[in-house]
Amino acid sequence: MKQAPVSADRWVKTWLLAGVVMVFFQIVIGGVTRLTGSGLSITRWEIVTGTLPPLSAGEWEEAFDQYKATPQYQKINTGMDMSQFRFIYFWEYIHRLWARLMGFVFAIPFVYFLIRRALSGRLIRRLGVVILLAALAAVFGWIMVASGLQDRPWVNAYKLTVHLSLGVSLFLFLFYTWLEERGYRRLVVHAGWRRTMGWLILLTIVQLVLGGTVSGMKAALAYPTWPDMHGSWIPPVLLDGSQWTVDNFLLYDQSGFMPALVQFLHRHLAYLLLIAVAVVALRWLRFAEPADRILGYMMLGTILVQVLLGILTLVGSVGSIPVFYGSAHQGIGILFLALLVYIYLKMRYKQIT
Numbered sequence: 001m002k003q004a005p006v007s008a009d010r011w012v013k014t015w016l017l018a019g020v021v022m023v024f025f026q027i028v029i030g031g032v033t034r035l036t037g038s039g040l041s042i043t044r045w046e047i048v049t050g051t052l053p054p055l056s057a058g059e060w061e062e063a064f065d066q067y068k069a070t071p072q073y074q075k076i077n078t079g080m081d082m083s084q085f086r087f088i089y090f091w092e093y094i095h096r097l098w099a100r101l102m103g104f105v106f107a108i109p110f111v112y113f114l115i116r117r118a119l120s121g122r123l124i125r126r127l128g129v130v131i132l133l134a135a136l137a138a139v140f141g142w143i144m145v146a147s148g149l150q151d152r153p154w155v156n157a158y159k160l161t162v163h164l165s166l167g168v169s170l171f172l173f174l175f176y177t178w179l180e181e182r183g184y185r186r187l188v189v190h191a192g193w194r195r196t197m198g199w200l201i202l203l204t205i206v207q208l209v210l211g212g213t214v215s216g217m218k219a220a221l222a223y224p225t226w227p228d229m230h231g232s233w234i235p236p237v238l239l240d241g242s243q244w245t246v247d248n249f250l251l252y253d254q255s256g257f258m259p260a261l262v263q264f265l266h267r268h269l270a271y272l273l274l275i276a277v278a279v280v281a282l283r284w285l286r287f288a289e290p291a292d293r294i295l296g297y298m299m300l301g302t303i304l305v306q307v308l309l310g311i312l313t314l315v316g317s318v319g320s321i322p323v324f325y326g327s328a329h330q331g332i333g334i335l336f337l338a339l340l341v342y343i344y345l346k347m348r349y350k351q352i353t
């Protein structure tokens with residue numbers, strides 16, 4: 001029988017947990033940045049010199065002039081004043097500054113722990129994966145921003161989805177790394193529970209990817225009604241065979257087909273997930289040991305809050321997407337996925353066959 005991992009040094013575990021928390025808030029800040037339309041406000045990617053914001057009136061004017069040359073300003077925000085520009089600049093700046101801060105929080109203790117030989121070879125290899133994922137997320141973040149600086153007023157939704165997916169992958173892998181070093185209290189369950197939890201994790205990942213695409217396409221603005229979609233359960237555009245073309249999939253902002261499709265899929269997968277999680281959670285509460293029943297309540301409570309936030313985001317998306325509900329919806333979705341992964345990992349170490 002495979003045993004649970006041996007606990008690592010408490011300072012290493014605290015450092016890893018701090019990284020998990022910081023990555024989570026980076027994703028949340030990124031969501032706020034996207035919902036406030038702030039992501040294109042800084043037009044240059046200056047890793048070192050970009051650490052400081054504009055400090056003088058002249059520097060602010062220069063930054064504003066650079067933004068005025070972008071399609072977003074020319075097509076959407078023409079006439080924006082300096083105070084409005086500073087607001088959107090603030091969120092993108094915080095997003096980038098938090099990323100730099102995460103780099104320092106990771107790098108300095110990492111070197112210290114290496115010198116002290118406090119990291120096992122297994123942990124070093126896992127941290128190598130963390131570094132790779134962080135680098136990919138950063139590079140794709142700039143690719144995403146660059147997609148909105150030429151010809152179009154918004155970043156490409158597909159590139160945004162990849163950037164978000166990389167960020168979530170980084171969060172989950174770092175969360176997994178922390179859990180492996182922290183150790184587990186075993187769950188005594190039937191082997192079939194692990195397969196069930198694996199399917200829930202897969203469905204949740206698909207739902208998060210769809211959610212990123214919905215956000216990138218601003219699909220909530222197209223159908224801000226619930227439970228129907230402007231009076232129809234299936235938007236008429238989806239029933240029109242002539243709309244199912246490669247151009248409509250790729251050039252999603254030139255027709256209403258893709259916003260309708262991704263929102264339709266996102267809504268109905270949410271219903272499926274709600275039913276599946278409710279069934280699993282209720283069975284868990286019936287069969288799990290008393291000490292483990294809290295996990296069933298957490299699954300059920302989190303999915304109900306998540307669905308409610310999704311509905312509030314949707315019906316509030318008249319003209320603009322509500323920032324609080326939208327960012328909370330994304331954040332709770334990521335925490336729900338982390339909860340499922342946590343339960344799944346605990347199941348590896350003790351099963352009834």
